Structure formats: structure tokens, C-alpha cells
Amino acid sequence: MTYIRSQFRHPGLPKNDLGYTTKEYEGAISTLCAGCGHDSISGSIIQACFEMSIAPHRIAKLSGIGCSSKTPTYFLGHSHGFNSVHGRMPSVATGANMANRDLLYMGVSGDGDSASIGMGQFVHVIRRNLNMVYIVMNNGCYGLTKGQDSATADAGSKSKKGVANPFQPIDMAGLALELGASFVAQSFSGDKEQLIPLIKAAIDHPGFAFINVISPCVTFNNNPGSTKSYDYVREHMEATATVDFVPLKKEITTSYQKGTGTDIKMHDGSYIHLEKLADDLDPYDRLSAMNALQNARNKDEILTGLLYINPESTDLHHTIQTSDRALNSLGQEELCPGSSVLEGINGELR
Template sequence: MTYIRPKFRHPDLPKNDLGYTTKEYEGSLSTLCAGCGHDSISASIIEACFELSIPPHRIAKLSGIGCSSKTPTYFLGNSHGFNSVHGRMPSVATGANMANRELTYIGVSGDGDTASIGMGQFVHVIRRNLNMVYIVMNNGCYGLTKGQDSATADEGSKSKAGSVNPFQPIDLAGLALELGASFVAQSFSGDKQQLIPLIKAAISHQGFAFINVISPCVTFNNNPGSTKSYDYVREHIESTGKTDLVPEKTEILTSYESGTGTNVMMHDGTYIRLEKLASNRNPFDRMGAMNALQNARNRSEILTGLLFVEKETENLHQTINSSDRPLNTLMQEELCPGSSVLADINDELR
């Protein structure tokens, strides 16, 4: 058995502005369970990067440990990649971003990798507003170790083994809002029409962009009684609105009824087009987004879509006033200007 994709593709496949087809954005064949929601998320990442015409070699993908953290093998095979230790992906992403600010950083994590062992790292990468996309593939269980409940499993949900979870779940989207994340969204792996525009918008956002994606585990957490199963999510999903991304300087060929939607300009000149479906939803109101999440939980609903985006935000490079040039391009004489410069600095401190 081989895990290498066949090289043949239809010669008439659509091409993006770079002249690439989706082939240039694919990876190896997945070894995850057939029907795993994580593979749908990988396909959405491929499509988002293809549609945005991002050169694959200008992307860095990072992950930790878990089923979700295996997925970077299955997308963007021509990009930079780093598989870190359990829960430590944010530290590696921070170091890489500090060294080369010109790459697009996509971090992939799971509910165990983020909500348990990596919680401290998750908190601080939000606090620093690192310029990256952070995607959690949230299935509510530990798939690699036979399906134990994770920290995001809902209270009262039943595992495949029949045990009922007695603990309150950690709401990662609500936590990201509370900690000040400048872009927060939630989606479902089975809804690519919603997920692809959200990933495109997150990539276009300058700052920390968080997407929590409910991704049912078909082997250990897709049973009756589980609140992370396909059937449960489809029956209890509520969307904040219809979302699309309008590229910079591209004519908008569709139209909306007056008063039903709004345009949100991203830092790179692109727009997110939001068509409101849920009542009283304002994507710029952080407290309103937190209340909407809580109200949805009280109704046993899963609120998806763009929950919050900050119009003006300062990412980590701006906060610490780092070099405009990537650190890996600086020469030794720039990094070590000599003893006379050091002496001048010391004189200023006396």
C-alpha cells in the first residue's frame, strides 16, 4: 500500500492566478480513518490557499501531537512544515514567525493538544496576538488513545464505551474571545461552504485568527449520545450568517438585498461579506459574541460562522517594534554592529 498521491491530474483542472492547480497544494494520501472530519478540514485548507493564490513555499504549517496534528502531512506538501511536541505548537510558531514575518503561518491543533496539555501555550499566543491562523480540529475525544473524553467533551455526552462525561467542557471559542483574540470563528467539518471562506478570511487577517472546527471522530465519537457526532451537529447547528471573501480589486458580481449584509475590510484589502441570518448579530461586538455563544449553549445549539473580528489590531511584530525585514535575512554586521555601538548604548544607560 502506498500513501503517495498519483501524479496524474486532468489537464483541464482550474488554475489560480499563479497558474497552479490544487495539485500544488495537496499532500500525501491520508492515513486517518475513512470519513474522518479532519480530512474535510484539510481539503478546505487546500481549497482556501488555492483560491487565495498563495505560493505554497510562502506558507509554514505547524502542529503538535494527535490525529489533528497528523493532517499537515495531507495538505500543502510543497510548504514548510514542523510537527512539534504535544501542546507546544504555539511556541514553535512564535519562534518561526519572529524569524521570518513574511510567511503565512497555519497552526493545526486538536482539542487535547490545545485544551489540555497545551492550554498555557494557547493562552499566551492569543495574548501576544501572533500573526497566524490557529485551527482546532475539535472531536471531543482522544482518537489516538482509543476515544477517552477530552476537555471539550460536553457534560452528559456519552462515549462509545457507554460512559457519561460528568465534567463541564472548555469552550475554546468563548475562551479565545475572553482572552482578546482579534478574529474568532467556529465551524463544522461537514460544511465546507462555510469553512473555506472562514479560512480565507483568517489568512487575510493581520493578527491571531482562531477557528474552532467541530470535527466528529467516526471511530470513537460518532455514536448516539455524543454531542460531537455528525447527526447531533447537523441537527443542532446554528449559523451566524452567510460568509464569503471578496478578493482585493475583484469586481463583485453578486448582489444582496439592502440591509441584509455588511462588508468587513481585512488588512490586506480583501473583504469578508457577511449576510446576516441570526438576529442581533454584530461581528464587531466582542461581548455580544460571548453572549451569543452562551445563549446557544443554553439551547444546546452549536453557533457557527464568524463570531468576532477586530477592525484595527496590532500584531506581535508591531507591539515589540521588530525589524521590518525577516531576521533570517539580516547579516552579521547588522546583528552585531560592534563594541563601539554597545559602548554608546551603555553610556545612555548610565
């Protein structure tokens, strides 16, 4: 077996506005298990960035430890990247973002990396509304250590060992809503038609954008009795709406009847277009989203789609009034303004 990707691509591949094909957004060949849902998520990230015509060098991808945290190797090979300590990706993302606000930050994590050892970090990156996309590849088990139940495994769900999980799960989307995340979505790795526009909208959102993606583990948690298996998720998935992301200045057209959907205008004039909204969901209302999520859970359904968005969100840079330029672009005068300025600052603190 070879792990070197062929450089040949069909000469007729479509190009985006930068003149790039999807080749420029690919990474190394995946070494994950064949059929792993994580690879489908990587493919959705590649497609979303290609369609948005984002130059790969403008993206910084970050991860922790786990099967999910290996995936940045498999997409955006020409982007900046940092594989951090287990559960500590949010700290690295925060430091990098504070130093260089000009990059687009994409954090990839798993249910162990975020819901267990990294829970404290996950909580605080939401609280600060860091401007980043945070994707959790959620399979309900620890795939790297032979499939033990993770903190997101549903009560009663059976892993490959056949033992029912006795504990209540941590609902990542519900937790993000409760903690005040300004963009919360949930999807399924096997539904690229929904996931790709959600990733696009998350990239465009000015603040913390969280996407919880159910991503079945084909080796340890894809058996009868598992609530994170392909069959179970497909049978119990309930979409909030048909989702589309409409770029800036592109005309919005729809074949659906009036009143069945809504257009959410983003800060830069682009739109998230939702068709046929769930009856009990208002994507502008956090409480409505929490109730819809709980109602779906009570019916053993997995609610997918855009759950909540605050289109007026302001990120951490705005909150703490940082420099509007990346730190490495600041000169001597900005970094060392002189003793009189220092005396004024000290005087305010006396």
C-alpha cells in the first residue's frame, strides 16, 4: 500500500474564482479505517473551502488528539496547521487568533477531545466567542483505544462489545447553546448536501461557530444497538430545514412556496437560506433551539441542521478591543509608543 497521493487530476476539473481546482485543497491520503465518517467530513471541508474560493494559506487548522484530530492531515495540505495536546486545542487556537486575526481558524476535535479531557477548554472558548469554526466529529467512542464508550455515548447504546452504556450522555450541541455559542449546528457525516453549506455559513460567521457532526466509527461503534451507527442515524435523523449558503451579491432564488423558509442575512451581506423550517424552531431564538433539541431527544430523534445563529455576533477581538492588525505587522511606534504613554497608563491604574 502507498500513502503518496497521485498528482494527476483530470484537466477538465472545475475551477473556483481563484483558478484553483479541489486539488489545491486536498491533503495526504487518509490512514483512517475505510468507511470512517471522519473522511466524509474532511471531504466536506475541502468542498466548502473550494466553493468559497478561500486561498488555502489563509486558513489555520488546529486539532488535539484522537482519530478526529488526525484529519487535518487529510485536508487543506497548503494551509497552516497545529496538532496540539489532548483537549488543549482551544488554547492554541485562542493564542494564534489573538496574534493574527487575519487568518480563518478551523478547529477539529472529537467527543473525547472536547467532551472529556478538553471540556474545560471547550467551555471557555465558547464563553469568549472566539472567531473560529469548531467541528466535533462525534462517534460516541474512543476509537484510538479500542472503542470504549465516550462521554457522548447515549444511555443504553451498545458498542461492539455488546454492553449497554449506563450513563447519560453529554449533548454537545445542547451544551454549546446553553453556554451562549453564537452559531450552533448539528449534522451527519453522510449528509454532505447539508454539511457543506453549514460549514460555509460557519466560516462566514463572525464569532464562535460550532458544528456537532455525528460520524459513525465503522470499527467499534457501527453495530446493531449503537445509537451512533450509520443505520440508526439515518433512521432517526430529523432535519430542521433544507440549508443553503448564498454568497455575497448572489441572487437568492427558490422554488418553494412563500412562508416555508427564511433568509438569514450575515454581517457581510451573504445569506443562510433555510427552507421548510421545523415547526418548533426559530433559529434566532436560543430558547426555541434548546426546546427543539430536547423535544427531538425525547422522541429518539437526532435533530440536524442550523439550530441557532446570532447574526449580530461580535467576536473576542471586538470585546477586548485588540489591535485591528496582526501583531507581526505592527511597527516600532505601535509596540513602543514611548515613556509618556506608559506614564499615562500607570496613572490610570493608581
